[in-house]
Amino acid sequence: MNVPEPVNLTNCDREPIHIPGSIQPHGAMLVMDPSGQKLLFASANIPCITGYGGDLIPGTAISLIVGEKNAHDFRNAAAKAREPGLSSVILGLRFPGKSLLYDAVVHTHLERTFVEIEPCADRGQSAREALDLTRSLIHRIGREETVERVAKTGVRLVRAMLGYDRVMIYQFLHNGAGRVIAEAKSPTLGSFMGQHFPASDIPLQARHLYLVNTIRMISDTSYQSIALCPSLESDEPAIDMSFAQLRSVSPIHCQYLQNMGVSASLSISIVVDDELWGLIACHHDSPKVAPLPLRIGAELFGQYFSLHIADCERRTTLQVTADARTKLDAIVSQLSISDEIRDSLGKQLSRLSELVAGNGAALWMNGQWLQSGDTLDEHQTRQLLKVAGRDSPRELWASQEIRGHLTDYTGSVAGMLAIPLSMAFSDYLVLFRNEEAHAIEWAGEPVKTTAETPFGARLTPRGSFDTWREEVRGRSTPWTASDLSVAQSIGTYLRDVILRQNELSEQERAKTEQRRRVLNAELNHRVKNILSLVKSIALQTGANAANIADYAQTLEGRLRALASAHDQSLDGKDGGSLAGLLETEVNLYSDTPGRITLEGPPVHLDQRAFSVIAMVFHEMMTNAAKYGALSVPEGRLKIRWKLEASGDCEMFWNETNGPSVTWPSRTGFGSKLIKNSLEYDLRGKTRIEYHRDGLQAQFSVPSVYVTQSYDGLITPDIQIEAVGKTHIDGMKILVVEDQSLIALDMENTLRKLGAEHINLASNAPEALEMIEISKPNLAILDFNLGDNTSENIAELLLKLKIPFLFTTGYSDRTLIPEKLRDITIVRKPISDSAIAAAINSVLG
Template sequence: MRDSEAEQAVDLSNCDREEIHLVERVQGYGALVTVDAGGRVRRHSANLAEMLGLEAVPAPGTALADALGAAQAAALTDRAALIGPDLEQVRASGLGFPAGAFDAAIHRVGPETVIELEPAGPTAEADDVTLVQTLMNAVRRQPTIQAAAEEATRTVRRLTGHDRVMCYRFGEDGSGTVVAEDAAPEVESYLHLRFPATDIPAQARALYRRNALRQIADVDGPTHRLVPEPARPDGRLDMSLCTTRAVSPVHLEYLRNMGVVASMSVSILRDGALWGLFACHSHKPHALSLGRRAAVELFAQLFAYEISVKSMQVERAHDGDARRLHDALVARVSRGGDIASAIDVVADEIRPVIGFDGIAVVSDDAVATIGVAPDEEACRAIAAHVAGAASPGKVFHTATLQDAMPEAAHLSEPVAGVMALPISLDPGNYILLLRGEVARTVVWAGNPNKPVRPTSDGLRLSPRNSFAAWHQTVTGQSVPWSESERAAAEALRATLLEVVLRMADEAARERVRFQEKQGMLIGELNHRMRNILNLIRSLAQQTRGAAASLEEYAREFDGRLVALSRAHDQLIAGREGEGASLVQLLALEMQAYGGEAGRLVIEGRDVMLPGETFSTLALVMHEMVTNSMKHGALSRPEGRIAVTLRHGPEALRVEWREQGGPPVAEPTRRGFGSTIVERAIPHELGGSVQVRYAAGGLEADFVLPNGHLALDEPLPGDAAEAEAPAEAKAPEPDDAPTRVAAPLAPAGPVLLVEDNMIIALDAADMLAGLGCGDVRSAASVSEALAHVDAEMPVAALLDVNLGRGETSLPVAERLRDAGVPYAFTTGYADDGQVLREHPGAPVLGKPFTEAELAAVLARLLD
């Protein structure tokens, strides 16, 4: 922000004009380099060579490989290739430089790829995602948003190690209130204090919506400029998404006045809007690694989701009142009345849901009032003001009507707050809920009104040197309309319009359908989110058991996640109900690994795969292509892969043949990748897999039952019939990761029913680690009952919802009749009929930890 003339008063609103995203400097804990589309260095921070331990400072136009090293440049370029419309930023870890290991954050600004490098964090932070999931469970158990915010604030301080962490919630005017706080005993508390909107300027709030986490490691630490400097102002680098971006001098002064040396802000976004922040303060320099910051950012995203869920629960609690109000209005209108003549009914029914001092019905024909309300002329003037300020057909509300309509303070009955509900499609017809003025005291963190003035030392924030509680008496305002009142008004708005248009019956049916659909979508969203988290956790656990090093673990785990992501993207891109193409899946996997055209030859008719089948095949084909790139045909330039699709009356056979590669031999040990190839299709799709290590190259046959294909009608068979599904091959002993033996030792088999193969493998590993020497896995009801018929288990763990519309209810009933204890696992908050019919069975929510599983298993075996 530029200095003003000495005599000019400057207040904090000047900060709204500061170009904080064009600072052209980075903080001292990181370095930055940008490259153009050709991979040549365009600009870099002045500390780049010193931080990385490079021998020379890269000159503009230097190839990235020459500047940073070939291996490092290749790794950064590969990660940058993932950036797209739905993924603005990517990260890379474990990059080796002369000065040590570094992590990188990468994004694009126009033609430039921006690479920010920071020293890598401790290897112990590799399990941060699992830690976040565990900590989030405590937040999820809280009954209210306030209680959840308090628990979340404690959690963020535990994750970050800052001296003080505040949950800061924004108001409609941009000001913010500290609604929860966790701080060291000696640290000053700001709990319940309000900060004016000018403390976080408009452009800073906009950046928080784009870049969810902002770290300031040391307010007095060095910063480093970008070189070369741009020839023109419009050539400056947009650093909106930069993690190391230097800080506005005004904000640094603000933090110093608070006694803060290091800070971090984490956005809490709800429906794309900035709901609030986690504001973290330390009184000494403090910086978190890129990996730990990513974990904190994930926690904030999950917390925002939990806020949405709890808000919906509050809204549903008001549905009964809304339905009762709807029924009363419908009954009144059905007797030939209208809203104006039914104002007494309207007032009596609305008052328990939305509080008011007076009510007025303003229509073209008449004005009717009850309670503390001004005369007809004043009511029409208020309605006219609302019509000009509100969006057509929407609810309008304000607690400060007198600011925009000063005459409202001088009416026969002064009005400060109004909520207007439209009762027709024509503007000007409203139910007006009116509130009078209520003087109240607002407690600010320091005086928010005193201006900032320039001094001989430059622009200073001395008026904000004190952040002690400052009380202000506010007049000209009513009691604010609460979030639940606004939600009730939105629900009532549609009802009123439909009542006036004599469509009450259809409105009632639509309301019921909407509520049912909303409940179903909320439940499905919760289920899918839990399953995704459980799948990622299980994928991480299984990959870790097979990896020989941290770098291999990161590479393998990242590749599998990317395969799932590509599968999801392809499913979303397809038209609803058609599934996604198997041929395109194969082509995408080749393209992702830089496979050249012609090295993959596909014969046979393409087939569309539904979502569950496509995700399973995506993982299997990812492992096949990865293995071929490492050890098979694709490891040599002349190598190629031939895939033949043979359609049979009952199944599709996918024949994989590698040619022109090095000699192959059956491996002596099978890792997790081999387990995915050999077991995913039998376990999840009921098909079969045969893998042969032939002299000419690897051969594999995958058989997919037609029931798992998106077929409008059965396909006629090809010349070669597909074979019948075969039994799934048991994993090799080396596949299981080493665990510490647990004291539980069941005297017989434990039955595990889970339709997702990766989750089943992880749960089986957990059971084995708890002392269960005989775990029988099943993916369907029929397979589970076959295990029960062969040998009755001593305990069972049952996934409620299985594939293809099945539930584990028949298995639970069979076990209950036999007196065998069992527990359910589920991603739903309430799995309805199954859980209601088995009230004594423990329920284990997904994702679950080994400790949680141990507690449930001990209960079953007791």
């Protein structure tokens, strides 16, 4: 009895899509022997293209079919493409007696040389334009720093480059399914953003082809294939077209695309670490052929895009790991040497769990069990640790669905990550995650029906792609590559700590007493220095005070400045921020916003310089409040500082609009304090000048006391003219521009100005269709659109009373019809401020 073959993904994966025996009709194919001299197979349309009138018989000299020069060029191209997956390109070839130009791609595979021929692109400059466009796109995508931003920008750039109606980034997930993580599309299409596609939509053999042949185009999903002639002999190996661009496509896949409403497609593989990470999928609602130069450019862009995705993921993982390492340092620093390492780690379990966003943690060490938070019980955990020891000895073991390993388990914990802490894998740190019940949105119900094909029963594509929601239970959030990297760091770190613990504990006990003695000596030294400084301040203040009240007020202010400097230097562990010091002092005197301006780069002063500068600026602020610019409402003070090439910090004090000042008749303690503390204590420089319009001073702190930091940066308020003053938040804006890169630049500028809803059109019909679908609040029209203009768009906008402006690269306004010459014009190249000013003018 014959048992029917079960219909599942396994037999679907066996469809021989790499040997279809036919090609797509937008090109032609020659298959030659390894020498490139003789014909083996040819597509049936070769005579129409080459003009060859004879029979396509195996063994026919290639030169008879394509001409001697072309045959020579084919052989040279094949010689350059001997490596698997490598091809050579010939642009602009002409066949004898034919006027049309063609492009060709040549590659070798399994002792056969393949020549794929396509009509040359319409424009003679297409190769140069493709190169320029590709270079520009690579530059633009290189500015993005996260996978999310790279994907979001990438779809916009590819759509601008290739002109497809929809471009998506399709990322493969850990279970083989895919999800759309970015999308750029025509406004008339529905969205697949965020939707999932089951693994069966792209069978294993198709994924393999995407990996080895990284660009794939289907010019028309309803095409009639063209067979290769002659038919294979019974003992002849099939023609493997794995690397061919014209290779015919599985009818199932064509039906799948047609069910989506797709008439043409192009895909660019995203390959990370030699694995298929995802696809840049392009769809069009009518037949479309992307010219060969553009496809080559897109393939190069895809290779750079893949490298950039890999780089972003690695940087994210490194950053997450570095952050976790910092937190690990803090955790390990709190491990007590006097306690057993097991007990010390047990006190830190909740913090260790937080490193990977866990809900609980347990420690199995030296035969003892410790736990914190939401965990399995000891028996359940030991069951899973046996599985971990068997499946991944001495390695991490992770599962987001532990119910498959535990009988009759119904608890809330769903995920587990085991980290071995000993070479004998008897000790483990175990991290847990609770169940995350969630809904997955699928592009149609992920269930396929079956149909009989020439290859037997096969799964067929679904007919609907309407959103279908699935509720998922019993799983935690997946353990990501970053989580596993952090876990690896935890394991390495803790194993090292455990190995070193016994050695260090005895040394640490001996050092503890020594540290205590050093700390007491340092504290004693500092207290004596501060008391001596306080004594000097008190004596000098008393000698120069006019009365008791003046003495008390001045002494209090100076001691407060000293205390503030001491507090900030302790906060900074070794000195403090110059910006923070000045802000603290300014807040005591600036009762009116804008009276005091601070400006300078981030600068860190060591403890000695910090105390001196605190006293100096306290004296300066006190004098300004008593006698200078801050003593009158209209007075102003600007404090500016900079770092010289030598590393010295130069500070500038400038008072304006205050009372007239003159040189003092005597030098008080404050002036002596300023001069002596800087010049004597720090070997710095001071210069104070009494101008009639206000006091000016300059102070210099030597580089030995100065370092540049990255906190406390103070810069003056900058008002950006026009930019930031537009009122386009929430508006729908239409941009009509036939140059894709200029359109993308305009979109970026508008987003900086606050716009969110922006539609791009490259020609008048597309723009008019967008206006009919959804009227914009504002339009920006490139007047010259290739061979046409945007005049009819402008007339419609006038009729609808929708404000708009023109952009143009021409300097002569007379090119614009007289009835439209009053419309605001912005000339290219366009700056942010120019477009902002123009928008303000148009919107009134």
